[in-house]
Amino acid sequence: MDFQVVLGSILSAGFIASVLRISTALILPALGGLISDLAGSINIALEGTMLVAAFTGVVVSAYTHSWVMGVLAGLLAGTLFSLLLAFANIYLGTNIILAGIALNIMAIGGTIFLLYTLTGDKGNSSTLASLKVPDIIIPLVKDIPFIGEVLSGYPVFVYLAFLLTWLVAVFLYRTRLGTHLRAVGENPEAAASVGINVNRIRIIAIGLSGFLAAMGGLYLSMAYLSLFQNAMTAGRGFIALAAVYLGGRKPWGTLLAAIIFGFAQALAINLGSLKIPSQLVQMIPYAATIIALVVYNLRQVAQARERARRFQEQHMAEMAASQAGSE
């Protein structure tokens, strides 16, 4: 009986809507992770960047009484925070992974510290009157049954997530800067030898990834929820990184992978109505991430073997042909 209830709820428009809402908090940072990864600078600090932006957005919107100011401040804070990563890596010579770990620790500690300083509470920002980003209601479409519920009434970030996927794809594959960026990730020495400024490209890539992660963080605290909670990103920055790999380091693949993880999380929430202990249900997205990582890498290994086999066959055929020719 319970199972049927869950199945029924999964097949509903409301479930699709919740998958999209949950996925948005993964798609945005994943796109950021994709850009910096393609530039050869793995951005471990996505998680911390999201936290910083989420926190800044809430606080600024509460004090300025303007959600626009909150969003702008959050984007600025997140971008600057990620530029710290670029600065530490490029100018201080810190290993980018260790710098990312350091920034994440600073973000978790710093946001809790400031939250406590401002509100006297370490848990959440409920005493601050922070604002939400309004939902977008599409006229006419909203009245169509099912489709209206699936397409209309989300915060602007949800639509932006899809739009930005397209924009990131155009940027990476159709612009000069995007081509340079991928060249730097592919082989920095070669890129430098043809006159590309590698450091400049990496700074831009990390800055952009911080901007996108900041958007994901703002979505969490100003749209998905309407307050800041301590460590509210709950590993999303890292799941987003996994989505980059699962998506084959391509924009649309990354989007799809993020939605798969979003589906797992939405499922976990829905299964909460069954009599399964919540801890076991909450494991699903994390386990799914590991399985996805394994599947992706198994495929990579298989592809590499296939390439090697084909190359060998071709080589053998050529050898045979040249031998036949010489005889």
Added chain:
Amino acid sequence: MNKLLSSTFFRELLRVVVAVLIALGIGFIITLLVSDQPIEAYKAFLFGPLTKINRFGDWIEESITLTFLGLSVAIVFKANQFSLGQEGQMVLGALVSGSIALFVPLPAYLRIPLAIMAAMVVGFLWGWLPGYLKAHLNANEIVSTLMLNAIALLFYEWLLTYYIKPPTAGYTSSATFPAEGTLPTFFPALPFLADLRTLFMNQTNISIALYLVVIAVMVVYFLMFRTPFGYELRMVGANSKFARYGGIDVKKTIVLAFAVSGIFAGLAGSHLAMGIHHKLILNITYALGFEGIVVSLLASNNPLAVPFAALAYGYLRAGANIMERSSDMSREMVLVIQGIIILLVTAEKLMPMVQKRISSRKPGVRTGGDKTDDESVSGTTLAEGGD
């Protein structure tokens, strides 16, 4: 030769001390900005752990946990693998140790070793998993270990809530372990020191883990510098391609590095459960997740330096707790300090930059240190100047 050794040692030490001092300075500026009584707060932070014997005990206990964690990180970082899985290994170590301490009816001299061994085995296995994924499937170890941490923490919470917690207990925690399941005090039962022993027993939880940790440090040192495995570990860390060319089984070494590292994180968990809390509580690993990294980096991944780094860093953490209790500052400030320390200690270009600046300011000492040996020359002058 001797002089060279001492100069590199000085440079390493100087680098760490400078990083910590800068971080503490930033911490003080933050305190000035935020606190109503900044001097009081910072005083509590800097001197708190030495003011009372129970606070002293907290410091030592924490340093024991941090040493285990630091050793765990040092092993895996030495192989140039960025495993962040210590928290998961630690919580599972606490879980099995605690369960054995609670439920296995054996006398203390069997139950305690069994519990400790079990924690080591579980840590080994939970470390082996991401190691295997990394070595054989090239799965990013940062992502996989963080996901495994989340799973381990939820698993711990699940068992604790539904099976280990006594049904009558008001909050989520196990029953207190019986005496057969807690680590005895470190203080030897000498008749003429009986008073001091009672004092330490009543005021602190410093246990025989203190001796265990000393053994662990020596074992890791021996493992790293006196065994084939240690040699392979260091070769893979220095240059994995070269190591493979030299005939080292890189994959096996990576898997073992992760797994062996897990043993010590498991030990840390065992110490948390049986040495410090004497029961299993929710969030038993709270705020310990990444501390091993700081300790290991402060020690330059050198096992012999790990306990000193742990004592120094444990002192900061204990101070932060005291500051939180006695002022309006929250202890999360220490996380900000921690982040700054990691950034500065690992900033490879920072010290040469600083040294260049200093040596160019003192042209009388050594002039013309151009490109090649500028670093070592100015390093010596700086070390001598620091005396």
